[in-house]
Amino acid sequence: MQVELLYHTPDPERAIATAARLCYAPVGAAELMETMPAERVRSVLSTIMESGHFSTLEHASYTFAIDGVSRALTHQLVRHRLASFNQQSQRYVKFTSGLETIKPGTVAQSAEASQVFDEAVEAAKDAYAKLVELGIPAEDARYLLPNAAETKIVVTMNVRELLHFFDLRCCNRAQWEIREMAHRMLELARPTAPYVFAAAGAPCVRGVCPEGKMTCGNPYPSVQRG
Known part of the structure; x- marks a missing residue:
């Protein structure tokens, strides 16, 4: 399996904070993008992530190239409808x-x-x-051709959908192949927006497992945003 981050919104955390701050600012988005202090960006991001006002996360997106995975995996992947896909054609x-x-x-x-x-x-x-x-x-x-057939796919998701994807597919109960892919995607995305993705992953990273009786009983270590 090969997972490569082809492209992402430049300075995604600043882009997200700018979109959120615009709702309350007397100046335009271009000026906010240029002049907002780094500490203000972090403050706005903190409010977004804690309040659950995630619409602003949709203003940043990520594009991944994924090779060496099965058709069984991509049949699961394309169920994430708020994403864009182009796959090698059979x-x-x-x-x-x-x-x-x-x-x-x-x-x-x-x-x-x-x-x-x-x-x-x-x-x-x-x-x-x-x-x-x-x-x-x-x-x-x-x-x-079998579900085992190797395929290649390009995937684009905005940050809101990407966090939802990590919630579902980084979980220990997710199918092994797509779980491995999700973890590789998260490893590539996290350095580009360390605050937004700090607690990304299975829900047990942030608190109680939501799987109830279906829980794996082996949660990931908790991660806190800095």
Whole structure:
């Protein structure tokens, strides 16, 4: 798995604070962006994060390039509707020269299970290639490709949605592959907006686990904003 932060709003915390401060300021956003002292930015951010007035977080966004993940992961990822996605197409890209797959650790650690997995994947790949050779369009031959098929995707989320994404997908109960991806995304995002993302992650980072009877019983260590 490769996760790269392609782009983010320049100085995202100042951009967020400017949008929030504009509601009460006699001057324009451009002037606020230029002149607001750093301590005022932090004060405004503190008010936003503590009050839950998160609409201003939507003025900063992040774009990630994600390679080497499975279609099983991206089927989960695109359920986050307040985000933008562009994914490598199985309709237009032919995989007759080779199709990489993602093997779960639970399968890889068992020789017998790994053999079953490999044989099934190879059968699907061979059948796919034969259909393409027979002139079947790739968009139809792809019906044979497994959820394990490796894919690439570009994802853009604003900060509000990104925090929600981390809430759900950094949780120990999230599916292992998307959880690993979410943690890598958070590692890349946090240095760019350390105050906003200081307590990002599973809800147990900030307090009580909301999962009730479904809790994993092993919460992450609490993190406090500086």
